Amino acid sequence: MIDPFRILLVDDDAGLLRLLSIRLRAAGHVIEAASSGEQAIALLPHFMPSLVITDLRMGGLDGLALFSSVQQDYPGLPVIILTAHGSIPEAVKATQQGVFGYLTKPFDGQELLAVIGRAQRVSTGADSVSRRSDGADEWRDGILTRSAAMEEVLRQAYLAAGTDTNILIQGESGTGKELLARAIHRASHRANRPFVAVNCTAIPETLLESELFGHSKGSFTGATQNRKGLFEEADAGTLFLDEIGDMPLAFQAKLLRALQEGEVRPVGANRSVPVDVRIVSATHRDLDQALIEERFRNDLFYRLDVVRLAFPPLRERCEDVSLLASHFLARANGRNKRHIEGFAPDAMELMMSAPWPGNVRQLQNLVEQAAALCTTEIIPASLVQRALRNDLNSVPSLADARERFDREYLENLLRITEGNVASAARLAGRNRTELYKLLRRHRLEPALFRNSQSDAKQLLPVGRN
CATH class of the missing domain: 3.40.50.2300 (Response regulator)
Structure with missing residues (x-):
């Protein structure tokens, strides 16, 4: 029904x-x-x-x-x-x-x-393969979207969830990568088993092995008893490794061995423990570039990147802004016991055109801030403008800014050369093979820029935040 x-x-x-x-x-x-x-x-x-x-x-x-x-x-x-x-x-x-x-x-x-x-x-999407055969769609609860790009990601996620292959979710900070990881777990045959999330940047390097693999009593100062690691906690379920791109290089070999052998050895133990976990990892880093710079192991990358899901940033799915804003406002109303009806048209126009470097997390912060300060039934544009101006998350990370610059540079390069990769490579001072790799990384198709009507004299960007 x-x-x-x-x-x-x-x-x-x-x-x-x-x-x-x-x-x-x-x-x-x-x-x-x-x-x-x-x-x-x-x-x-x-x-x-x-x-x-x-x-x-x-x-x-x-x-x-x-x-x-x-x-x-x-x-x-x-x-x-x-x-x-x-x-x-x-x-x-x-x-x-x-x-x-x-x-x-x-x-x-x-x-x-x-x-x-x-x-x-x-x-x-009831006619879509991204739903269960019985029509139930609880697996994607919490993911609100009207975006065709997001629906395609969800379709791929649902297909991959039915297997035991490892999945890598790539997307900017604040897009909701953990929400997607949880959805994949709910859609899998492991749904009734544990889902364990680990933020690789939140654990000091010296404790990472103990946290993931566990430790034996007396193995180090403070180890007063045996302790299971997160791999064992997730046994028969899903282990979500968030920000995998920030994992220390020295530990990557140990993680690879655990994945290859299907077992972990707690710190200080003399025997290994078998584990059965499905790995879903996520990163906002450019792992392809990290491989080139030897900051990430090739063998671990190919073990994790069996299926890659590219999570689109909020600025590329502006049709979701009003949907998400209304959702966050309803939640804020419930918490604050308020009855704010919505946003003024010019306030919504501001939100629809904002660049959202902080993605969904930034939008949620803005709505909660505006709802807390609003004294009328409709949130005015002035509160939205103030929140956008004062949002501390509005400055992107250096990695995100560089990623955006690279894509814009390549797009303009292809417009100037009308999709001619040889000419583009000469202008960029790179060889064609290297430029093709960059284009593939940014999912740019030279053929789409052929016979472009763009002004060939358009200047290349010098960077922007």
Whole structure:
């Protein structure tokens, strides 16, 4: 059974709007009604619908103009257009531009419910391989998205979760890599066994072996009893190694041996202990570059990087900003016993265009800060602007800034040379083989830049935060 859908109805015919609202509420859906396209746009960031149903012909902003606005700001949001018989050619053209579908007036109630059901299955991914065969999707609880890029990552994650292969999640700090690791664990046959998370940067190098492998009583000062390591704690389950790229080189050989042999030897013990763990690791580092610089072992890298999932940063899935902001606001309201309804349109516009170097973590911090200081029912743009300006996480790490610069440099290089790698290599002062490696690392396809209309005189960036 499909859960209730949040639907925004838009029609300047008050009678039809009321009739549709009653019918769809009776079917169990959550409905918000707007009598114009302009009102619908104002309601979107506050109501956060999963579907928009709009009349085609309306005074002021019509259905096609409303669709264009939705497509620009909420590209993952399906739109259904209601049209009179004489406007069918316009509706068909709209479907070619991305409208989910259209219904011709007068339409049957069951026909309407059927197309809503189809939109819901597509929107929630119920037809996707990224769901269990029985339709349950609890495995991805906590991951909120409308992004096609994120849905593709989740699809790959679900496929990989059904195996015992090791998985490497690569993404910037604050994107939610641990959430994805937990989702993979829930989707696996190990779901009823332990999930143990380890932040490799939080454990001093001198204690890393003891924490992961355990120790015997008396093996060092303070070891007053035998202690299981985190590998043993995760036995038959999943061990999540966060920030694996920061693991000391000296310890990497010991980790590799544990993975190869399927056993660990506690510090001070004279025998090894067999363990059965599935490794999911994550990093914000560029491990390919770390291999070149010999800061990460090749053999360990290939052991961990059986399946790689590239977690997109928030700035590349802006359609998720309003969804996540509403979620964080609801949580803040619950904790603070407040009833803030949402964000002013210009406040949401600021958030949609922000670069979010701190990703989802930064967005959550901003919403909580704005909610705590807000004295009205709607969060104004001034509070959002203040939080963006004062957010201590707004300055990216040196590694993230360098990564962003490299990608922008390569993109502009390809635009200037119209995808000619030989010319690009000459301009960059690199050989072609080396440049191809850089392009693959940043997932850039030279063919997409051929016959570019970009200004060939565009200057290369000198870096930005």
